Amino acid sequence: MDTVINFLAHGTLNWSWWQVALATLALTHVTIVSVTVFLHRSQAHRGLDLHPAVMHFFRFWLWLTTGMVTKEWVAIHRKHHARVERDGDPHSPVVFGLGMVFFRGAELYRNEARNEETLRRFGHGTPNDWMERNVYSRYSLLGVLIMLAIDLALFGIIGLTVWAVQMAWIPFWAAGVVNGVGHAIGYRNFACPDTSTNIVPWGIIIGGEELHNNHHAHGTSAKFSSRWFEFDVGWCYIRALQFFKLATVKKVAPKLKLAPEATRSDVDLNTLQGVITHRYEVLARYTELLKKAASDELVRLKPSRKKGSPDCDFTLLRRARSWLTWSDDSLDETQRAQLETVLADNKVLDTLVEMRRDLVRLWESSSASSEQLLDDLQAWCQRAQQSGIDSLEEFANRLRRYAA
Numbered sequence: 001m002d003t004v005i006n007f008l009a010h011g012t013l014n015w016s017w018w019q020v021a022l023a024t025l026a027l028t029h030v031t032i033v034s035v036t037v038f039l040h041r042s043q044a045h046r047g048l049d050l051h052p053a054v055m056h057f058f059r060f061w062l063w064l065t066t067g068m069v070t071k072e073w074v075a076i077h078r079k080h081h082a083r084v085e086r087d088g089d090p091h092s093p094v095v096f097g098l099g100m101v102f103f104r105g106a107e108l109y110r111n112e113a114r115n116e117e118t119l120r121r122f123g124h125g126t127p128n129d130w131m132e133r134n135v136y137s138r139y140s141l142l143g144v145l146i147m148l149a150i151d152l153a154l155f156g157i158i159g160l161t162v163w164a165v166q167m168a169w170i171p172f173w174a175a176g177v178v179n180g181v182g183h184a185i186g187y188r189n190f191a192c193p194d195t196s197t198n199i200v201p202w203g204i205i206i207g208g209e210e211l212h213n214n215h216h217a218h219g220t221s222a223k224f225s226s227r228w229f230e231f232d233v234g235w236c237y238i239r240a241l242q243f244f245k246l247a248t249v250k251k252v253a254p255k256l257k258l259a260p261e262a263t264r265s266d267v268d269l270n271t272l273q274g275v276i277t278h279r280y281e282v283l284a285r286y287t288e289l290l291k292k293a294a295s296d297e298l299v300r301l302k303p304s305r306k307k308g309s310p311d312c313d314f315t316l317l318r319r320a321r322s323w324l325t326w327s328d329d330s331l332d333e334t335q336r337a338q339l340e341t342v343l344a345d346n347k348v349l350d351t352l353v354e355m356r357r358d359l360v361r362l363w364e365s366s367s368a369s370s371e372q373l374l375d376d377l378q379a380w381c382q383r384a385q386q387s388g389i390d391s392l393e394e395f396a397n398r399l400r401r402y403a404a
Contacts, residue, residue, distance in 0.1 A: 011156035020155050024162045028169040029204070031065045034058040035073075035174060036207040036234040037241075043126055044074045047222030048238060051246040059127065063136050063143035064150075065166050070132070072113040075123035079112070080179075081219055082122070084194045090118075091179045094195060098184050105175030173206050182212035189226050190217030190280035191287050193327070200230060208234035217280045218253035226253065256281060258401040267378045267400055269370060274402030275377065279363045282399065286359065287325045289391050290352050294321045297346060317342050324353060327360070351387055355380070 015023070038058035041047045050058075062068055076090050083089040090112040093101045101108065112118055126132075136143075144167065151159035151166075177199070186197030196216040203210060211224040211232060225232035241247035256278050275282055294317065301314040320342045323335050331339065343350040362376050384396035 009156045011152065011154045011159060013154050015155065017158075020158055020162065023155075024165050027065070027162070028166055029207075030061060031166065031169055032173065032205070032207040032209075033234065033237055034062050034065075035170060036209050037237055038062070039068075039070065039073050040077065040209070041222050041234065041238070043070060044077045045220045046125075047220050047249070047251045049248045049250060050241070054241060054246050055127070056131075059132075059136060063140070064147040065144070066170050067140045067144045068170070069113070069137050069140055071119060071123040071126040071128075071137070074126050075119045075121070076109060076112045078122040079118050081216075084196075084216070085183075091175070093180055093183045098180055101183075102176045102180035105179050106171035109171075109175055173202075174209065177202070178206060178209045178212055182210065186213070188213045188284060190214065191283035191325075192217045192280045198230070203231040203233050208232035214253070220251045221253040222249050223252045254278070257403045258398070259403050261397075261401060267374065267381055269374055270403050271400060272370065272374050272377050273404035275399060276363045276373075277404055278402060282402070283356075283360070285398075286356055286395065289395055290324050290349075290356065291321070293349060293352055293389075293391065294324055297349060313342075313345060317346075324349065325356075328357070348389055351389060352392065355384060355387075355392065 013019075037048075038050065038055065039062070042050050042055075059070060062070075079088065080090055080092070083092075085092050085094045087095065089095050091101050091105055091108045096108065144163075147166065148160075148163045151163040153159070155162055181199055182197055183195045184197065186199040188197055190213055192213070194216055196213040198213045199210045201210075208224045208231075209215075211226070211230055214224050214226045214230070215221070222238055223232060223235045224230075225235060238247055238249065242249060254277050257274065298314065298317055298321070301317065316338060320335070320339045323331060323339045328336070343353060358376075358380055362373060362380065365373065365376075368376070381396045381399060384392045384399075387393065
């Protein structure tokens with residue numbers, strides 16, 4: 001009887017609480033690696049190919065620990081990128097609100113998983129073998145029940161807590177934190193047309209998925225880190241698999257290449273290609289330039305405000321400062337009218353905003369020839385260098401050094 005009671009209390013391993021805690025972290029870590037390497041980078045975006053044995057291990061593990069179906073996850077994620085921040089995005093904080101995505105992200109996922117049109121249009125190319133059709137997809141709940149039995153057998157009654165943590169890990173960190181917080185709080189390396197952010201330092205816990213802005217800028221890249229301090233643990237595992245010939249990397253984000261300043265006096269086709277390739281990095285730098293100009297203008301207006309003069313210009317600019325970097329279609333009529341009032345009273349900001357619009361039009365053009373785009377970029381750089389705005393002139397000089 002004592003043996004039975006001990007088994008029920010402590011399981012076959014009879015581990016202490018801290019050993020069970022470490023085991024739980026290890027188990028959930030395997031799950032997040034399976035999501036980021038297999039589901040996300042390999043299946044959804046085709047950034048790498050995995051050896052069949054590795055693929056099947058990830059599929060089996062996700063069946064045990066999440067019950068997620070590969071085709072459903074891939075289809076929902078691809079739709080997120082295709083409809084990002086617009087109607088139809090399955091889990092956008094802009095559409096649903098941050099609270100909804102953070103606390104009920106798993107519910108949004110389940111709702112979209114029942115959308116047959118989403119699965120048909122975005123779920124192509126995912127595994128469709130006998131195991132997928134007859135086990136993983138057909139009995140998606142069976143795996144998590146088997147995992148419950150395994151946890152109870154290994155750890156005893158505390159195995160129920162281990163299992164609960166395993167079941168909550170992906171809904172909380174992926175559906176809640178990455179999809180929610182990753183579009184609301186953090187920093188941006190790239191000014192891609194969405195609200196994605198990087199939310200370091202959660203690399204080990206989320207497997208590199210916290211570098212969400214980097215991913216949205218270069219969606220098909222198998223590597224998410226971009227700057228020296230960013231740690232992408234998922235990329236570490238990919239490199240290890242690559243070393244053992246178990247993975248083949250197909251795509252990584254292009255590295256920014258700047259020609260030596262002394263050798264680049266004019267804009268050529270190589271410059272144009274470099275600017276277009278790194279357009280989100282270019283726009284991010286320009287955004288910082290605009291923010292700095294707005295801050296400088298606020299500093300200039302503040303002294304007169306303290307002396308008792310009307311503070312309309314100061315208050316309006318402070319309110320409209322964030323709108324300076326938004327695209328025109330992101331502003332409502334009131335915001336657009338207030339921004340135009342600010343720009344009418346400030347020639348420098350007006351010039352910077354107009355030049356930003358012209359720069360964006362350059363890479364958004366789908367019908368212009370390379371020669372026309374090159375002429376437009378040359379004209380843009382010439383206008384910038386003749387603007388009399390030091391920061392804009394410096395920006396144009398740097399832009400001339402971009403290379404493919």
